[in-house]
Amino acid sequence: MNNMSLREKKKIETKNRIFEVSGKLFKEKGFESTTIDEITKEAGIAKGTFFNYFPTKESLVFYFAEQKAELIYDLTEKEAVKHLHTKERMKKFLVALAESYEKDKDLTKLLFFEYRRYIENSRNAPDKERNPHYRLINVLLGLLQEGIEKREVKESIDTRMAAETLNAVYFHTLMMWLKSENELSFSRNISAKIDLLFEGIGD
């Protein structure tokens, strides 16, 4: 950090300024309503400079999302309470994740919807390592496999499919929460749904 050339320092500084100004403006006026012109003006750079750092306006959101992605792995480490029942571990993990989202609904909304659009539109195969989505599935998969060993999860199930299902429910619940006006609790909702998934619907 100190043996950097002036060039490198300025570069980092500029990227950070773009990032911070963008975040501020997005929160203030939303993603769509914030123009590149505003961002560059506020950041004190020319329009073209923006595109030297971020290939598109949307890629900014991708960058935002990446920062937050680390969270998922951190959480798995923290929630290494191996003695708990698989269902409870899963709950603890997903609820903790949910609570971290609940801290800033507006930012989460922005990240979720724009990030998903970005992923969907990108033609290249999604980078499975960096994509938070795949990370989550892998964590769930791990928990399920351990659960089978501990005889807390049906041996007969297809763990991949079960992980996908849990993931689907998680994201759907997140989406519903983001779209809801009322103060529906995301973490409580996801907790109840995990119960449902473990017990099953059938009588």
Next chain:
Amino acid sequence: MNNMSLREKKKIETKNRIFEVSGKLFKEKGFESTTIDEITKEAGIAKGTFFNYFPTKESLVFYFAEQKAELIYDLTEKEAVKHLHTKERMKKFLVALAESYEKDKDLTKLLFFEYRRYIENSRNAPDKERNPHYRLINVLLGLLQEGIEKREVKESIDTRMAAETLNAVYFHTLMMWLKSENELSFSRNISAKIDLLFEGIGD
């Protein structure tokens, strides 16, 4: 249809022409890559005229989706095989729906992603009557409630939550299928997942 003024006839004709040309071009080159200029040129109208019929480019997709929405209700009528087990009825219904999508993956892809974007961006409360999403949830809800009466579904469950969960899994599976390159079968996949949801994950 015959006692229409020339005006009305021409209006309908123009709207249909826009609709057909759009559909053709979207299939050929995708939604994003098709420009309004191309559509209007191919339809033999001026650019402004397009916006007399559809407020935005995206609203075209909404119009497409509406046409297809009727399907869901039609299917519930057809699948009125009341004597089957609730799980089987649900499977039959969702699989039939899935199969109808499988007939034209490209169009489905277009409708699904763009329609969802449209819904997400529209600030006004979504029109719950016309929105296919809500229709599906309501059908599932009905099936679950009947299932409880027949003692084929756990009495203790929150039917609303269960319907949402089924819906979440259905849409997630649809999305995964749309994104998959390989010829993963959507209908078989959804069928397996309904089994999982009915039996539950826990041992």
Next chain:
DNA sequence: GGTCATTAATGACCATGGTCATATTTAAAT
């Protein structure tokens, strides 16, 4: 058949995301 208010069609115009050839700044080599 002519008049005129209403309705629809038009395309010049605007705003914004994104490109690129050119200009400027930096750091190394001499």
Next chain:
DNA sequence: ATTTAAATATGACCATGGTCATTAATGACC
């Protein structure tokens, strides 16, 4: 200190979605 090549910044420019004042077509009424 000067030169030079590479890195970085710049803003005129382009394409496209969408607007709106103006123009043209229509049909009710005479």
